[in-house]
Amino acid sequence: MxxxxxxxxxxxxxxxxxxxxxxxxxxxxxxxxxxxxxxxxxxxxxxxxxxxxxxxxxxxxxxxxxxxxxxxxxxxxxxxxxxxxxxxxxxxxxxxxxxxxxxxxxxxxxxxxxxxxxxxxxxxxxxxxxxxxxxxxxxxxxxxxxxxxxxxxxxxxxxxxxxxxxxxxxxxxxxxxxxxxxxxxxxxxxxxxxxxxxxxxxxxxxxxxxxxxxxxADVTIWKDVEGVLNADPRVFKNTVKLGRVSFKEAIELAYCGAQIIHPKTIKPLQNKSIKLYVKSFLNPNAEGTLVYQTDNAINYPPIYIRKENQVLVSLTPIDFSFVIEDCLSRIFAILFKHRVKANLVQSSAISFSVCVDDEEHFLPGALDELKQSFTVRYNKGLELITVRHYTSETIKNLYTGKVVYLEQKTRGTVRLVFAK
Known part of the structure; x- marks a missing residue:
């Protein structure tokens, strides 16, 4: 079935x-x-x-x-x-x-x-x-x-x-x-x-x-696009369809905020190696995208993920102590208690920054509790963009026309919190 x-x-x-x-x-x-x-x-x-x-x-x-x-x-x-x-x-x-x-x-x-x-x-x-x-x-x-x-x-x-x-x-x-x-x-x-x-x-x-x-045997998600694209076509030009995506990559994309697949979807499928197809209900005979378990390398183009309505929260301990393990554990315990998910985090010796969704029923309670131990500053109305498998050209274009509040870069991923 x-x-x-x-x-x-x-x-x-x-x-x-x-x-x-x-x-x-x-x-x-x-x-x-x-x-x-x-x-x-x-x-x-x-x-x-x-x-x-x-x-x-x-x-x-x-x-x-x-x-x-x-x-x-x-x-x-x-x-x-x-x-x-x-x-x-x-x-x-x-x-x-x-x-x-x-x-x-x-x-x-x-x-x-x-x-x-x-x-x-x-x-x-x-x-x-x-x-x-x-x-x-x-x-x-x-x-x-x-x-x-x-x-x-x-x-x-x-x-x-x-x-x-x-x-x-x-x-x-x-x-x-x-x-x-x-x-x-x-x-x-x-x-x-x-x-x-x-x-x-x-x-x-x-x-x-x-x-x-x-x-x-497998799962098919029917959408209004012909599979998993490398970017939201409503935001980015010249998008391309990804023919195959590994479970590992899909987990990374979902974690970064890709809305084509719900973040929790992959694990139940991965546990039993159940293939996932993403296809178009407008063109059901088209091939779509296969998401599956593989250890083979897949050559991906740059993949863009954009999250709007972000809040960048910056925390400094009131007593100016270092942000060490105990301090971090308290921060994450408060976020977890109020069901606030960290989309991106960055820490220095005396400060901690976290980018979260502007969720009106969860975030205010977390901020109020954080203020008991930290000086809290935050910026609202921001966006978070993630690029997986970036190129030098990607990086060059990414910063154009943006006021960047926070950036992170690894060998495979670059992430920016910015205002236009």
Whole structure:
């Protein structure tokens, strides 16, 4: 069996849903199909949550947009009569509406997971119903009853042993079993029945976990580009497709912030040498990119990775002591406690700098605690660019038009924190 993952861009319209079904029905072997929320639904749900928690009643306008968007796709696919799909989608939307009238305005991360999960529930409900309507032998699965995590909301940690046991009971292959299982990416559940999410863009991770637990032959991530490119074509000119990428390189790229693959995706695949393909849902017959286990050298072009909305935090001990092991351990303990990830770090004898995402729900708490032991200075609105496999020409062009705050360079990688 294989695992397919379709992102939100691939199912942002009724035509996208039809295209997904066309792609999967061409495969004769069993598939587990992991799907993200449709289009920009996650962003919309985040906006609804923000308005709800801030008691800004305009969030009801956003809810109306959410409702109309999904019902319109349903109507295009099934007609405007009250079909089974229409009723199921309406029920999910009614649950969201009820939540927005009664959900306690408590912990943001908890509220986030209970609400934002509806993006994936809505998309897979529509797709599963359309698959059935076209005659596919398919089954919808609520992944929250199968992938079990702890209660670390917004970054749930999967219980692999329990999840494997449940997966093997849920996803059955063979005579009398469905050919296709359609389920949600990004979300999981706790043993007490609450919803967790696996980190932004976590649907890739879901696909990798399922592939690992079910011993899939391979995983295919369907995107709007024809594979893994050496740079974001929206930012850089003359991008090229990478035909093959090693797991080791993919881990490096994900760590540096490459969004083509979720950072946690590679390890579950690498552990069982499961190949990963990145292909275009617009051109499904194109070759795409193969990400796989190899010790052979691959000749890569310069690969550019850009992260926006960065904050460069500079720390100096209040007592002007040296930044040594004890000091570093305290810094990283505080960052870990507040779930702030260090994208780049640099240390000198009496100062420490760290580049992090400008995450409004995590970073302020970390800064407040750091101020108890350090003089804290920071610059916001910066960008972090990483170039792997750089050339002298790359370096020459990289600094043009930038105010550089911090730079790091090794034999294979150069990284800049800068403002334009």
């Amino acid at each position: 294989k695992v397919f993952k379709f992102g939100g861009t691939s199912v942002k319209s009724a035509e996208g849903v039809k295209n997904l079904i066309k792609i999967i029905e061409g495969y004769k072997q069993p598939l587990v199909v992991v799907v993200s929320a449709m289009g920009k639904t996650t962003n919309l749900l985040e906006r609804i949550l923000k308005g709800y928690l801030e008691q800004n009643k305009s969030f009801w306008d956003d809810f109306t947009e959410l409702k109309q968007f999904h019902l319109q796709i349903t109507n295009v696919l099934f007609g405007e009569s009250e079909t089974k799909c229409f009723n199921e989608v309406s029920k999910l939307l009614a649950e969201v509406e009820t939540m927005l009238q009664s959900m306690p305005k408590g912990d943001f991360n908890f509220c986030y997971d209970q609400l934002v999960c509806y993006g994936e529930l809505l998309s897979t409900t529509i797709i599963a119903n359309y698959a059935a309507a076209t005659g596919l032998n398919s089954q919808w699965v609520d992944i929250r009853r199968t992938l079990i995590s702890d209660n670390t909301y917004r970054e749930g940690n999967i219980n692999f042993n329990l999840s494997k046991e449940l997966c093997l009971k849920t996803f059955r292959f063979g005579l009398g079993s469905p050919n296709f299982y359609i389920t949600q990416g990004f979300i999981a559940g706790t043993t007490s029945g609450l919803t967790t999410t696996l980190g932004r863009e976590g649907s890739d991770y879901t696909a990798a976990i399922l592939a690992n637990l079910l011993n899939a």
